Amino acid sequence: MRAGLYMFGALALGAAVPALTQPRAQTRATSAASPLAHPDTWPQLEMRRQRDPKVEARVDSILSRMSIEDKVGQLLQVDIASITPGDLETYKLGSILNGGNSAPNNDEFAPAAEWLKLFDAFYDASVKRSDGRPVIPVIWGTDAVHGANNIVGATLFPHNIGLGAMRDPQLIRKIGAATAAETAATGIDWSFAPTVAVVQDDRWGRTYESYSEDPAVVASYAGEMVQGIQGTVGQDFMKPGHVISSVKHFLGDGGTGGRDQGDTRVSEAVLRDVHAAGYTTALPAGALTVMPSFSSWNGEKMTGNKSLLTGVLKERWGFDGFTIGDWNAHGQVPGCTNEDCPAAINAGLDMFMYSGPGWKQLYDNTLREAKSGAIPADRLDDAVRRILRVKVLAGTFDAGRPSSRPLAGKFDLLGAPEHRAIAREAVRESLVLLKNNGGVLPIKPSASILVAGRGADDIGMQSGGWSITWQGTGVTNADFPNGQSIYAGIAQAARAAGGSATLATDGRYTRKPDVAVVVFGETPYAEFTGDRATLEYSPEDKSDLALLKRLRAAGIPTVAVFLSGRPMWVNPEINAADAFVAAFLPGTEGGGVADVLLAQADGRPAHDFRGKLSFSWPRRLDQYVLNRRDPGYDPLFPFGYGLTYGETRVVPPLDESKPKAAGVNQNALFVRGRLVPGARLVTSGAVRQTRVDRSGQEDSLRLSFAGAGSASIVEAEPIDITRESNGQLSLLIDYRVTQAAAGDVTLSIAGGRTGSVPIAGALRSAAADWRQLAVPLRCFADQGVDMAKVGTPFAIATTGTLGVDISGVQILSAPPGPVTCGNK
CATH class of the missing domain: 3.40.50.1700 (Glycoside hydrolase family 3 C-terminal domain)
Known part of the structure; x- marks a missing residue:
């Protein structure tokens, strides 16, 4: 790396942190690196929460009276967009969740009362049974990652990257407790937090969910956040106002080369000493659940890595809570589909997280495999025992309906003044x-x-x-x-x-x-x-x-x-x-x-700057792997840097030159008048293309069809959008109709085979305003398109006349509201 004009000296971490092995710079393993962990080389952890004989006796009693159907049901968590309360009268599932875009009545802006009402309905159905077998209430999981962030009116705290800049573990615990209280107000009893990724490549879209590039900072926070969410073992552990915590994403999610659901190719020592840091404090603090990562380690999916899920997490570390999968991640394990994956359970996954219409197939297949022995009886019982243990410890069996719980319905906790004061303090410090x-x-x-x-x-x-x-x-x-x-x-x-x-x-x-x-x-x-x-x-x-x-x-x-x-x-x-x-x-x-x-009326600052960088700041745009233990470390502002009002350090003019090769975002297929590099627009039939203005000069494409024809974006090399399809992203088109469609119109994606959906309904009326069309990628994947080898990520074809302006074609999350596979 070349030296720049100016560099500041690194600053000390400041806050006291648990003793950790000081890792060497993260380096990529060779392609032949093994994904097999050696648990005996990992540290042993001293858990503060010990097994309670009364809890274990209660769990054993429940387990002994369960049928195999009951047991398999506990292994499933299903998204509320894919299940109704009535389903739980027949299928006694272990859990439900609201995914990122799921909400009561399909309304992401639903008031808090609707969340509580819906949980009551699911709960009532889960405890309704007359066959004499044990009643096991369902639990609801949610991503409360910076506050109860799904709920209108909740306090939203700084995202983790800002919290890392605070270097204030005590405030982290307060944030966790406030988040738990606001979550409990809606009746929900399980938060998928904290994220303890140690991000090493800042191109990753989840970098802000990481406290720091430095494992010591992550370790100093993880246990405190768990104690804030769940309470402190031996004191207020899982008392009213606290909810179940889930430490995620196990393991190495921060080392995937800036690519979500990617492959962390590092040595076992780096995996242990860098990426596992948060678990060394979160698990001893009593974390009840752990979420395995979508990502891989040295080529093997974490959801199917037995040496880590069972060997390290459960046996070496002694974790006796349960593992919960991530959003159909089990379907990516070799030999598996979303609806059938005994390999994940046998590796150490305890509960599937499932979204989609096929959850009954997953239940049926898992039941068949449990009966046949493909999932051994002792593995099934171990998974169910862990789930029951967490439910007993969390008070699920005794808490009653969600609306009857101590904090439930106290919606004045959402955005409560004391919580907002904590958030404001966190902003100042970050x-x-x-x-x-x-x-x-x-x-x-x-x-x-x-x-x-x-x-x-x-x-x-x-x-x-x-x-x-x-x-x-x-x-x-x-x-x-x-x-x-x-x-x-x-x-x-x-x-x-x-x-x-x-x-x-x-x-x-x-x-x-x-x-x-x-x-x-x-x-x-x-x-x-x-x-x-x-x-x-x-x-x-x-x-x-x-x-x-x-x-x-x-x-x-x-x-x-x-x-x-x-x-x-x-x-x-x-x-x-x-x-x-x-x-x-x-x-x-x-x-x-x-x-x-701003200064106060007397001219003095009310609060000084306290924040210190939790991530190194790049000198060049291609320094996306920039961690203070890396060889040739050359940041613009180093880890730990941050001025105060008492310092008069001057930053001189900075180098603004850029390397020629700047990288490509393959998901921005057509933006601001440009195709993604390497792609070309191909037309056939009676179609003419010209350029028009929207926000800038000639930043949009005008397609004029005099009759049957098509226009396609064709990639020079096929692209892999499997992750985006699994993640329920959509093909988003920003468009304006200049001449109403006179025939059938289809939108297509091609990879191996072509998948098409009708969109004429959206194009039947000309209008001066710009609109947006969102079609889920799953609509094409379900038709057999090989999403790993997409050569044509966009094609529009019509059988009649049509005029349409297009200003953007991207692969993104759909706007709030329902999306469908076509509009006739």
Whole structure:
């Protein structure tokens, strides 16, 4: 790596952390590296929660009275979008969950009362039986990853990457407890958190779910978060207001080369010393469930890796809770499908997580294999015993209907003042000051402040993914009734200090301000859609940079507040600002940003910057693997860096040059007038193509069909979109009809064979407005398309006349609401 103009010295971690083996730099294993773990080389853990003879006796009593059908039922967790409460009257399943886009009445904005009402219905059905066999209540799992983030009105805390910058384990425990209380208010009794990934490649779209690139930081937080969620063993463990925790994703999810569901190719020592760090504190703290990862280790899927699930996790470490799969991940184990996978159970998976219409097939196949011995009886009993143990420890058998539980229905806990105060404190502590040339910050109390940028008054953008909707898209400020935007926080603080703040997203003003605060950054995303080719911020849209330059050119001191789920290459933006703050994804308490940026009425800062980088900041856009133990470590700002108001360090102009090879995002098939590199547009029949403007010059394609014809995007080499299909992403087309369809119209994807869906219904009326069509990838996969070898990811064909403008073709999560396989 070449040396740059400027580099700051690394800073110490600061917070005390458990003793861990100091790992060497992460290096990729050879292609022949073994996926077989050697448990005797792993540390033994001292569990604080010991087996309780009374609990074990109760579990044994229940297990002895269960039929094999009952036992197999406990092995299934099914998404609420795929099952009804009535199903549980017949099928006594172990659990239900709401997936990222699942909600009561198919309404992601359903009020909290509807969540509680639906859980009551599932619970009532699960305990209804008259055959004399044991009544085993169902439990509900949810992704409460930065607060009870599926529920309108909940407090949303900073995402983990920001929390890592705090270096405050005690505050982490408070966040976990507040999240558990708000989750319990809806009756839900299980949170799929914390994520303890130690991300090593920042291109990954889940980087923001990681506390740090450094295993010591992750270890210092994991156990504290578990204790916040579940309570402390021997004190308030699983008392009312606490919920079941799930530590995820076991193991090595942060080392997949920036690719979701990828393959972590590292030595066993690196897997143990880097990626397992969080488990060394989370499991001793009493974590009741662990979620195996979608990803692989040295070529073998974690969901089927017996040496790790059984050998390390259960036998070496002594984990006696249960393992819960991740979203149909068992279907990726060799020899398995989503509806049939004894190999995963035999490897050590205890509960399938299933989404889709085929859950009854999964039940039937698993029952058949349990009866035949393909799943040995002792393995079946071990899995069920673990599930029952967790349910007993969690109080499931004695708690009654969800609505009858102590905190259930207390919806004033959602966004409660004490929880918002914790979140605001976390925001203050998580902000990292990268640059403050000229002492622009703190902003003087009497200043006239211009607040600009797309993120200035957008609570959804500052909260990121997993914020009401899975990808965090399709939300407005009104959907966060207990939240505050960054602009609103600044305006409130400015008024209190005798100044003023004006909002102008585009940065235009009539009276020149004393200072400008520009809030910009990544728009929300979650897994799949968040994976990046490089770390360059917004490579195809430089409007934020232009705004910064325009304000600074006008002689206005400019403060950049950067929202992102990862460190990014923003050298041009840093150069264009006098001060630069990495705010990451602070959540719903925008006032926490104002607390640090603005001085009090007496001119002194109310709060200093405390945040220290939990991830190294790149000097170049291709430094996506940049960890402080790596050979040739050469960051722009090193791990642990973060200025305070007492420092006067000047950041000189940064190098803005870029390498020619910048990487490709294959899921952006056609964006801003450009095809993904290597692809071409192929037309046949009576079709003419021209260019038109939408947001920029010739950024959209106009297709005019005089009769039967087609237009296709053809890849130079087939692409693999299996992960995206498994993850229930969709083909999203931004379009405008210029001439209504006069015949049949189909949308197709081809790989091996072609899958097509009708879309004429969406194109039968011309309109001046732009619209969006979402078709799930599963619609094509179900027709036999080989999603691992897609040569034509988009084709539109018609039998009659049609005019349509297309401004975007991408593989993304669908907007909120139902999606179907076609529109006739």
